Amino acid sequence: MLALLWLKLTAMCHYKFSTMTRPHKLRIKLHYNQHAMSLYRSAVRLLPACLRVTSRRALVTSSARTKDHDLHLPTPAGPLGTWATLKPRPEKYVDTEADIDPSVTDPLRHPDYFGVRELFTMSDLFDARVHLGHREGSLNPYMAEFLLGSRLGHCVFDLERTAQLLRDALNFTAHIAYRGGIIMFVCRSPQHVHMVERTAMECGEFSHCRHWPPGVFTDSTALFGGVTRLPDLLVLLNTLDTVLEQHGAVKHAAKMLIPTVGVVDSNCDPRLVTYPVPGNDDSTTAVRLYCKLFSEAIRRGKAEREKSAVV
Amino acid sequence: MTVSGLIRSGSLNANDRPLWYDIYEAFPPRLEPRFDRPIKVKPVQPIFYQEDSVRARFQQEYGSPGTLQLRRSPAARPASICDQFVAQFEALRGVSPQLSEQELFEAAADALRASGVTLRRAGAGPEPRAASAEGETDPAPAAATAAASEKELLRVADLFDEQKPTEKR
Numbered sequence: 500m501l502a503l504l505w506l507k508l509t510a511m512c513h514y515k516f517s518t519m520t521r522p523h524k525l526r527i528k529l530h531y532n533q534h535a536m537s538l539y540r541s542a543v544r545l546l547p548a549c550l551r552v553t554s555r556r557a558l559v560t561s562s563a564r565t566k567d568h569d570l571h572l573p574t575p576a577g578p579l580g581t582w583a584t585l586k587p588r589p590e591k592y593v594d595t596e597a598d599i600d601p602s603v604t605d606p607l608r609h610p611d612y613f614g615v616r617e618l619f620t621m622s623d624l625f626d627a628r629v630h631l632g633h634r635e636g637s638l639n640p641y642m643a644e645f646l647l648g649s650r651l652g653h654c655v656f657d658l659e660r661t662a663q664l665l666r667d668a669l670n671f672t673a674h675i676a677y678r679g680g681i682i683m684f685v686c687r688s689p690q691h692v693h694m695v696e697r698t699a700m701e702c703g704e705f706s707h708c709r710h711w712p713p714g715v716f717t718d719s720t721a722l723f724g725g726v727t728r729l730p731d732l733l734v735l736l737n738t739l740d741t742v743l744e745q746h747g748a749v750k751h752a753a754k755m756l757i758p759t760v761g762v763v764d765s766n767c768d769p770r771l772v773t774y775p776v777p778g779n780d781d782s783t784t785a786v787r788l789y790c791k792l793f794s795e796a797i798r799r800g801k802a803e804r805e806k807s808a809v810v
Numbered sequence: 811m812t813v814s815g816l817i818r819s820g821s822l823n824a825n826d827r828p829l830w831y832d833i834y835e836a837f838p839p840r841l842e843p844r845f846d847r848p849i850k851v852k853p854v855q856p857i858f859y860q861e862d863s864v865r866a867r868f869q870q871e872y873g874s875p876g877t878l879q880l881r882r883s884p885a886a887r888p889a890s891i892c893d894q895f896v897a898q899f900e901a902l903r904g905v906s907p908q909l910s911e912q913e914l915f916e917a918a919a920d921a922l923r924a925s926g927v928t929l930r931r932a933g934a935g936p937e938p939r940a941a942s943a944e945g946e947t948d949p950a951p952a953a954a955t956a957a958a959s960e961k962e963l964l965r966v967a968d969l970f971d972e973q974k975p976t977e978k979r
Binding site for chain 1: 812813828829830832833834836837839840841843844845847849850851852853854855856857882883
């Protein structure tokens with residue numbers, strides 16, 4: 500009942516705001532839950548200014564250098580960015596003349612500045628059993644598009660799609676780390692909590708793998724007894740809290756406009772996760788692989804940050 | 811879109827935009843994180859292979875003999891008895907395609923038995939095999955099967971391999 504009301508509210512808010520925007524320009528669609536704007540505004544005002552925006556390097560282009568149009572993949576625009584119609588990257592970030600060598604390109608203009616595509620291969624995903632989902636009976640309808648099919652009732656993920664989405668997620672994570680963002684790992688399967696907490700500690704970031712009290716983000720001032728800087732990215736290794744309920748962090752991060760990167764299994768709801776990665780979240784090999792990949796992406800981002808700070 | 815709306819309306823200063831805003835603008839997600847996004851109706855296709863018919867027949871006749879090693883990657887683990895049977899079947903089919911399915915099936919079963927694998931009828935219970943019915947008593951087949959199963963012995967310690975931390979961290 501409450502969920503229905505909330506859903507209606509979200510839908511209403513979306514339609515209300517969609518009429519405000521200009522119809523013909525390329526819109527940046529950040530469709531998060533709208534009704535926590537005032538909370539967000541107060542949170543942002545309290546952030547120190549130096550943490551908000553980093554300077555961009557001047558772009559150096561030369562036609563003599565090799566082009567990166569092979570790395571950049573222009574795609575046709577579509578109405579809601581469904582699988583068949585991918586969104587194009589905004590024009591100002593696409594530079595087909597840009598050099599492949601990252602040292603002379605602006606990080607945001609390079610399609611893969613931190614080289615996340617070389618962090619894993621499809622066979623790594625397969626060996627870590629990332630392609631195994633739960634049974635068809637517990638399949639969430641929004642996850643059906645990520646499946647290759649079902650083998651005798653067991654859902655199997657399309658690893659090509661997973662690999663693409665995982666690269667997007669790792670790229671985003673690395674950029675956030677490069678800009679000095681706070682990253683928080685969330686995991687709710689008891690056998691992996693220690694591994695995830697150790698991963699977070701080793702790459703110098705944060706984790707919250709225990710019970711999630713309702714007001715951690717939305718009522719952080721009261722809960723922590725003071726103004727709190729909230730994470731800039733949430734890395735969810737389990738989007739389900741128990742087998743039946745979605746983790747509160749997914750909704751609350753959406754409310755507080757915190758982007759999320761999440762491993763969504765076949766029984767999870769991927770809609771509110773910003774960069775979902777469809778894959779197995781239960782096997783230890785899979786979770787170990789995710790920990791390794793995300794920590795490596797964060798390390799690369801931070802190393803680049805150190806380098807540019809020194810220079 | 812919330813943040814863009816705020817910036818455009820002037821409620822939020824462009825300099826106060828969140829850390830992720832530029833990154834999100836440069837690398838938008840392929841699927842918008844919208845709660846009211848329509849379901850892409852894609853029926854879940856069952857995955858079947860050509861050799862599944864052979865596997866089904868094998869399992870109907872002989873059950874699921876031996877132990878299946880699922881822990882490591884397919885390249886690293888030994889082939890299960892069913893997969894060995896399928897390989898034999900396909901090899902025989904390639905050599906003599908004129909044989910019928912039944913003949914190929916029996917030929918593959920014989921080939922497998924010749925290589926030392928025990929194949930018993932499913933649900934038949936412990937009885938002397940037809941191939942080795944030369945007056946062997948009960949202890950002998952039992953010893954033979956014990957010797958065969960020793961190769962596939964699972965140690966309890968191996969089951970916890972995955973939980974151990976890896977060296978490269």
